[in-house]
Amino acid sequence: xxxxxxxxxxxxxxxxxxxxxxxxxxxxxxxxxxxxxxxxxxxxxxxxxxxxxxxxxxxxxxxxxxxxxxxxxxxxxxxxxxxxxxxxxxxxxxxxxxxxxxxxxxxxxxxxxxxxxxxxxxxxxxxxxxxxxxxxxxxxxxxxxxxxxxxxxxx
Amino acid sequence: xxxxxxxxxxxxxxxxxxxxxxxxxxxxxxxxxxxxxxxxxxxxxxxxxxxxxxxxxxxxxxxxxxxxxxxxxxxxxxxxxxxxxxxxxxxxxxxxxxxxxxxxxxxxxxxxxxxxxxxxxxxxxxxxxxxxxxxxxxxxxxxxxxxxxxxxxxxxxxxxxxxxxxxxxxxxxxxxxxxxxxxxxxxxxxxxxxxxxxxxxxxxxxxxxxxxxxxxxxxxxxxxxxxxxxxxxxxxxxxxxxxxxxxxxxxxxxxxxxxxxxxxxxxxxxxxxxxxxxxxxxxxxxxxxxxxxxxxxxxxxxxxxxxxxxxxxxxxxxxxxxxxxxxxxxxxxxxxxxxxxxxxxxxxxxxxxxxxxxxxxxxxxxxxxxxxxxxxxxxxxxxxxxxxxxxxxxxxxxxxxxxxxxxxxxxxxxxxxxxxxxxxxxxxxxxxxxxxxxxxxxxxxxxxxxxxxxxxxxxxxxxxxxxxxxxxxxxxxxxxxxxxxxxxxxxxxxxxxxxxxxxxxxxxxxxxxxxxxxxxxxxxxxxxxxxxxxxxxxxxxxxxxxxxxxxxxxxxxxxxxxxxxxxxxxxxxxxxxxxxxxxxxxxxxxxxxxxxxxxxxxxxxxxxxxxxxxxxxxxxxxxxxxxxxxxxxxxxxxxxxxxxxxxxxxxxxxxxxxxx
Amino acid sequence: xxxxxxxxxxxxxxxxxxxxxxxxxxxxxxxxxxxxxxxxxxxxxxxxxxxxxxxxxxxxxxxxxxxxxxxxxxxxxxxxxxxxxxxxxxxxxxxxxxxxxxxxxxxxxxxxxxxxxxxxxxxxxxxxxxxxxxxxxxxxxxxxxxxxxxxxxxxxxxxxxxxxxxxxxxxxxxxxxx
Numbered sequence: 001x002x003x004x005x006x007x008x009x010x011x012x013x014x015x016x017x018x019x020x021x022x023x024x025x026x027x028x029x030x031x032x033x034x035x036x037x038x039x040x041x042x043x044x045x046x047x048x049x050x051x052x053x054x055x056x057x058x059x060x061x062x063x064x065x066x067x068x069x070x071x072x073x074x075x076x077x078x079x080x081x082x083x084x085x086x087x088x089x090x091x092x093x094x095x096x097x098x099x100x101x102x103x104x105x106x107x108x109x110x111x112x113x114x115x116x117x118x119x120x121x122x123x124x125x126x127x128x129x130x131x132x133x134x135x136x137x138x139x140x141x142x143x144x145x146x147x148x149x150x151x152x153x154x155x
Numbered sequence: 156x157x158x159x160x161x162x163x164x165x166x167x168x169x170x171x172x173x174x175x176x177x178x179x180x181x182x183x184x185x186x187x188x189x190x191x192x193x194x195x196x197x198x199x200x201x202x203x204x205x206x207x208x209x210x211x212x213x214x215x216x217x218x219x220x221x222x223x224x225x226x227x228x229x230x231x232x233x234x235x236x237x238x239x240x241x242x243x244x245x246x247x248x249x250x251x252x253x254x255x256x257x258x259x260x261x262x263x264x265x266x267x268x269x270x271x272x273x274x275x276x277x278x279x280x281x282x283x284x285x286x287x288x289x290x291x292x293x294x295x296x297x298x299x300x301x302x303x304x305x306x307x308x309x310x311x312x313x314x315x316x317x318x319x320x321x322x323x324x325x326x327x328x329x330x331x332x333x334x335x336x337x338x339x340x341x342x343x344x345x346x347x348x349x350x351x352x353x354x355x356x357x358x359x360x361x362x363x364x365x366x367x368x369x370x371x372x373x374x375x376x377x378x379x380x381x382x383x384x385x386x387x388x389x390x391x392x393x394x395x396x397x398x399x400x401x402x403x404x405x406x407x408x409x410x411x412x413x414x415x416x417x418x419x420x421x422x423x424x425x426x427x428x429x430x431x432x433x434x435x436x437x438x439x440x441x442x443x444x445x446x447x448x449x450x451x452x453x454x455x456x457x458x459x460x461x462x463x464x465x466x467x468x469x470x471x472x473x474x475x476x477x478x479x480x481x482x483x484x485x486x487x488x489x490x491x492x493x494x495x496x497x498x499x500x501x502x503x504x505x506x507x508x509x510x511x512x513x514x515x516x517x518x519x520x521x522x523x524x525x526x527x528x529x530x531x532x533x534x535x536x537x538x539x540x541x542x543x544x545x546x547x548x549x550x551x552x553x554x555x556x557x558x559x560x561x562x563x564x565x566x567x568x569x570x571x572x573x574x575x576x577x578x579x580x581x582x583x584x585x586x587x588x589x590x591x592x593x594x595x596x597x598x599x600x601x602x603x604x605x606x607x608x609x610x611x612x613x614x615x616x617x618x619x620x621x622x623x624x625x626x627x628x629x630x631x632x633x634x635x636x637x638x639x640x641x642x643x644x645x646x647x648x649x650x651x652x653x654x655x656x657x658x659x660x661x662x663x664x665x666x667x668x669x670x671x672x673x674x675x676x677x678x679x680x681x682x683x684x685x686x687x688x689x690x691x692x693x694x695x696x697x698x699x700x701x702x703x704x705x706x707x708x709x710x711x712x713x714x715x716x717x718x719x720x721x722x723x724x725x726x727x728x729x730x731x732x733x734x735x736x737x738x739x740x741x742x743x744x745x746x747x748x749x750x751x752x753x754x755x756x757x758x759x760x761x762x763x764x765x766x767x768x769x770x771x772x773x774x775x776x777x778x779x780x781x782x783x784x785x786x787x788x789x790x791x792x793x794x795x796x797x798x799x800x801x802x803x804x805x806x807x808x809x810x811x812x813x814x815x
Numbered sequence: 816x817x818x819x820x821x822x823x824x825x826x827x828x829x830x831x832x833x834x835x836x837x838x839x840x841x842x843x844x845x846x847x848x849x850x851x852x853x854x855x856x857x858x859x860x861x862x863x864x865x866x867x868x869x870x871x872x873x874x875x876x877x878x879x880x881x882x883x884x885x886x887x888x889x890x891x892x893x894x895x896x897x898x899x900x901x902x903x904x905x906x907x908x909x910x911x912x913x914x915x916x917x918x919x920x921x922x923x924x925x926x927x928x929x930x931x932x933x934x935x936x937x938x939x940x941x942x943x944x945x946x947x948x949x950x951x952x953x954x955x956x957x958x959x960x961x962x963x964x965x966x967x968x969x970x971x972x973x974x975x976x977x978x979x980x981x982x983x984x985x986x987x988x989x990x991x992x993x
Contacts, residue, residue: 019390021755022677022764043539045848045952049397051541054390058917059952062943087950089851094541096526101535105526109519109548120511124499127425432824439828452838466839474832481825488821525834532837537848 019056026068035068038081041094042067051094158223161211162302165252168204168259169292171197175262175285179278180350191274194281195266201288202263209243209256212301216243222308225249225301231314231732233703241325242315247449247465248301250328254445255291257329257336261365262288265340272361279347280340287339290472298465317704317730317737323383327376331403334373335441338410340365342438345431346480349487354431359421362434364791366417370410371787377403378780389738389753391671391768393776396545398453401524402444405517409437412513419506423495423568426503428488429510435484439477440517446473452528501571505563512556519548557611557662560655561618565625579625583617601670608666616659623652646793654786661779667772677762687769689750690714696754696763704728706739709754709763713743725754746774850950850969857883857960858948862938865927866920871912871938876960880990882911882983883958884934885946887918888926890954896973897930903979904933909987913937916946916954959983961990 020039026032036053042063044055052060052067063084070080084092096102175197182190215223216239219232229246230239243249262284269277295301319325344362348354380400385393394400413433419426447453450466497503523540530538561583565576590613594606624630626648627640674686680695692712699708706728713721723741730737743750748771755764852858857873864870884900886893904911913934915923920939927937940946949958950969959968968986970978 020675022675023758025675041541041543043541049395049541054388054392054395056389058943062947066944066947085851086855087851087947088952089537089848089950091537091539091848094539095543096538096540101530102526102538105522105538105540105544108522109515109552112518113515113552116511116515120507121499124504124507127496127503128498428821436824443831446835450835450839452835463839470832470835470839473835477828478825478832481828485821485825489818528838529834532834532841 019054019060020064021061024061024064024068026072028072031068031071034077035064035071038071038077039064039067042081042084043092043094045088045092157211158215158220158302158304161208161215162300164204164208164211165292165296165302168201168208168255169289169296171201171204172285172288172292175201176282176289177285178282179285180282183275183278183282183350186275188274191278194278194285195269197285198259198262198266198281201285202259205252205256205259208302209252212249212252213240213243216240219312220308221310221312222304222306223301224303224305227305227309227312229315230312231703232311233732234315234320235702237322238315238320238325242319244328245315245319245325248295248299250332251291251295251299252301253329254332254336255288255295257332258284258288258291258339261337261340265343265365276344276347276351276358276361279350280343283343283346284339287343287476290476294465294468294472298462298468314703314730314732317728317733317735318387320703321383321387323379323386327379327383330372330376330379332376334369334371334376334410335403335406335438335444337365337369337372338406338434338438338441340369341413341434342480345434346483348431349480349483352487352490354420354427354491356421356424359417359430363414363417363421366410366414366434367787367791370407370414371784371791373403373407373410374780374784374787377407378777378784381780382777385773386740386742387738389740390766391740391749391751391770391773393773396523396542398524399444399448401520402440402447405520406437406440406444408513408517408520409433409440412510412517413437415506415509419495419503423497423503425493425495425497426507427493428484428491431488431491432484433510433514435477435480436517439473439481442469442473442476445469447524453524495569497568498570500566500573502563502566502568504571505559505566508559509556509563512552512559516549516552516556519552520545523548554611557615557658560658561615561621564618564622564651564655580618580621583614583621586617587613598670605666605669608669609663612659612663612666614659615662616656619652619655619659623648647790650786650788650790650793652786653789654783657779657782657784657786659779660775660782664772664775664777664779667775668770670771672769674765674767676765676767677758678765679762684767686767687750688715689720689769691752691767693763693765696757699726701728703732704730707754707757709741709765711741711752713750721750723750723752725752727754744774746778747772749773847971848952850966852950852966853969854965854967856964857958857966858945860938860945860948862914862940862945865915865924865937865939869936871914871936873964875912875936876964878962878964880909880962880987881960882907882909882987883914883949883960884911885914885916885940885949885951885954885956885958886926887916887954888922889918892973893926893955894930896955896975897933899974899976899979900933901931903974904935907984907987908991910935914945915939915941916951917941917943957983959986959990962993 020036026035039053040051042052044050044052044057044060044063046057046059047055050060052063054060067080067084070083071077075083081093090097096105098106175194178190178197179192179194182188182193212225214220215226216230217236219226219230219239221227225246225248229242229249234242244253262281265272265277265280265284269280272280341362344358344365348358377400380403381393384395385391413430416426416430416433420430446466446469450469451463452466495503523544526540527538530536562573562576562580565579566573587610591606591610594609595603598606623644626644627637629637632640672687674684674691676682676684678684678693680693683690683692685691690713692714694710694712696707696709699706706726708724708726711723711725712719713723721743723743725741726739728737728739729735738753738755741752743752748769751768751770753766755766757763857876859873861872861874862870882903886897900911911933913936915937918926918939918941920941923937923939927934938945943951949956949966953971955973957970957974958966961967967990968982970983974983
């Protein structure tokens with residue numbers, strides 16, 4: 001059943017949700033804000049890479065309505081999210097969970113940065129003028145040759 | 156008949172590419188000038204042939220020749236002419252022809268404009284281009300031939316996806332491909348240098364203009380795609396971390412790193428093997444992107460229709476085109492000895508930091524994009540990696556990079572004075588302080604990160620301006636001298652300043668998205684709603700007819716303080732051929748903010764769903780991108796890229812600070 | 816040591832290529848999602864029938880192995896799989912039930928009148944809520960439910976002869992024996 005709600009939803013901050021329809025929105029702005037926040041992180045399963053808030057697909061609409069029902073019924077954010085995850089699996093979460101299967105994903109970038117930074121530091125140390133040692137001083141013959149070459153100038 | 160000519164032209168181009176790939180290489184090894192010159196002729200001729208094939212394909216679309224299978228699948232007589240033409244590259248086969256067209260265009264350009272290159276280097280570069288061309292022409296002819304006939308020819312075609320019938324999107328692929336494929340030149344130069352066993356300052360000077368040109372094009376291409384998504388998708392999103400978007404971002408990040416590290420090779424004769432690797436990696440990322448879009452291993456709104464044989468072919472291509480050079484790198488690169496030494500705190504050091512952060516950024520985006528694939532391939536669970544991941548990993552990498560962008564150009568080569576540079580940036584510190592404190596005060600309780608983002612943008616901008624001010628000795632020298640310096644500053648200096656300012660502008664645009672206001676309503680004719688200090692009045696909806704669609708056209712009046720600011724007409728278009736509805740949003744912009752309006756579904760009782768947004772500074776995202784590209788073009792037009800200008804430069808009066 | 820570092824890029828690339836090769840040859844459809852409800856009890860539901868005919872509820876599954884097929888009159892692949900379903904309902908010893916997903920009763924009735932009715936019972940899920948409870952994300956989808964009322968298999972997309980002979984039929988037989 002569609003509920004009719006004429007509501008001014010002027011929401012600042014990153015809670016602008018895109019395909020949400022006026023008729024779906026909850027009348028309590030706090031609850032609606034929670035629904036938006038959760039909806040942004042739920043994947044629309046029949047679209048590629050959109051959240052249910054962003055997608056105009058039928059399933060996205062159904063899930064948005066369902067989410068609001070759960071929230072209005074008193075579920076916490078975690079409970080409402082889990083309700084949907086129970087039915088659709090972890091795939092529906094746009095933020096991958098941190099578990100052994102995704103450790104490489106979450107810890108990869110910082111580990112890579114640390115490794116690369118270490119390598120860079122080592123590299124830079126070797127490139128320092130001091131590290132390479134001052135060049136050996138010239139001997140007399142070489143000094144004269146330099147003077148000669150310079151004396152010839154850039155004709 | 157013409158269609159067969161086009162087909163034949165592609166076959167001929169393939170044969171020429173094979174010749175281009177082999178003979179000059181042999182000629183360079185033997186120092187045989189004649190064989191080396193074959194490279195130039197082959198490159199020019201294969202370009203002409205591919206251009207011919209491309210023209211034939213375009214003609215088939217324009218004349219709606221439905222005996223050609225590709226035209227049937229993607230075109231229709233009712234389509235407007237513009238989209239008949241741009242529909243040529245809106246599908247897999249046609250876009251591959253565009254790809255090869257641009258590849259041979261760049262090859263021909265190197266052949267035509269490469270007079271100043273030593274013959275062996277030029278021959279090897281063209282040979283590598285020829286190898287790439289061979290691979291892709293084989294791919295087209297064996298798996299993706301656009302010239303296949305369908306007989307008997309149907310009366311009409313299946314039309315182009317309505318979502319793609321848009322001017323912004325129509326031109327997005329050519330710019331993207333100019334970028335992706337343009338990086339092949341740097342790649343060819345890198346492989347040629349590995350074959351020769353030598354990288355020197357001159358090599359870097361030759362590579363830079365090609366890399367710059369490709370980078371500028373890719374910047375514009377990505378910006379166009381983002382802008383199209385913004386005004387089409389009905390709510391003003393402009394980046395989704397979609398796999399194919401990421402596939403364009405990665406070469407861009409790597410290309411940016413390459414541009415900067417090539418400077419170090421040119422000026423200081425160091426970081427050579429890293430630069431070579433980066434040149435190979437940048438184009439490799441373009442190739443991997445091609446694989447991802449066309450093989451079907453990833454789901455994406457952008458992906459073309461999938462076919463596993465194509466995927467396998469491209470994978471083999473990748474093995475040869477990427478595996479080969481990387482193996483060559485493993486063998487030859489250790490012998491590339493660098494010269495310049497430098498202290499960690501120096502301009503070289505800053506550019507090394509730049510590369511470090513950009514390389515980690517590429518790796519992060521790569522990991523996030525492909526992780527679901529990796530996990531699935533080894534039988535793990537199916538996971539989604541969406542924007543929450545990228546926001547938490549990519550953004551923290553960009554912050555130190557942006558901090559360094561302001562300071563780096565102020566450091567001297569070889570041994571810089573960081574403390575001195577920071578002291579010279581006192582004005583920047585002051586401005587940032589004002590922006591952050593003022594911003595926090597003005598948005599009491601609002602998003603803190605966004606205000607810090609503004610501070611970061613101000614920092615980058617002030618850094619660029621401080622560097623410019625130093626070069627022209629602003630307030631330090633008599634105004635006459637400053638003016639003289641302003642006029643005589645090399646274009647590449649202005650290029651850098653404008654490009655870095657563009658970065659600042661774009662960052663401000665990104666940060667401001669936290670301050671959007673939104674209003675989602677059901678409205679009836681005559682209703683007025685307030686939003687962001689404006690008042691929006693809905694006056695009604697009327698049906699209109701387009702070339703191949705029917706639409707409901709809404710009329711809205713936007714007022715501020717009673718005065719009319721704009722009339723807005725968002726539409727909902729229905730394409731009968733595809734049974735698809737698309738939205739056409741109405742946007743009113745004053746380049747400082749966008750008022751964004753979309754018409755939703757009718758509720759059947761005279762009311763319409765209306766989505767209105769006020770988006771401050773959002774135009775700056777694309778203005779910033781355009782500035783970056785303009786800066787790049789400005790650098791490109793600098794006399795320096797005409798090799799041999801080095802000799803002339805020594806005789807020109809020394810004007811501005813030596814390095815840049 | 817330094818030499819080894821130069822081999823790193825090509826080594827990493829070969830690993831990447833291997834993954835791509837695996838992904839290409841695995842034949843796995845990236846669009847297809849594994850069900851999160853496997854081995855979990857089928858959700859409780861009570862659906863009305865298509866105007867006059869008796870409806871479908873979890874209770875009607877009655878401790879028997881059953882096949883539940885989600886379909887819709889507006890769904891084209893559903894038409895493609897329909898003949899196979901007709902044969903299935905005749906050859907298999909287990910009942911085949913249908914749920915009309917997000918459909919109007921008249922349209923669903925017309926669909927069955929046109930193409931034949933393979934279903935022992937049909938339920939009408941007009942809002943799609945029962946579909947969500949099953950984890951449906953598109954039609955057609957086919958579920959195999961065991962005697963204890965647990966979901967044991969989900970097939971996404973139209974049923975094919977291979978899917979039936981390789982997965983569905985053997986599973987049904989095994990479940991029937993236990």
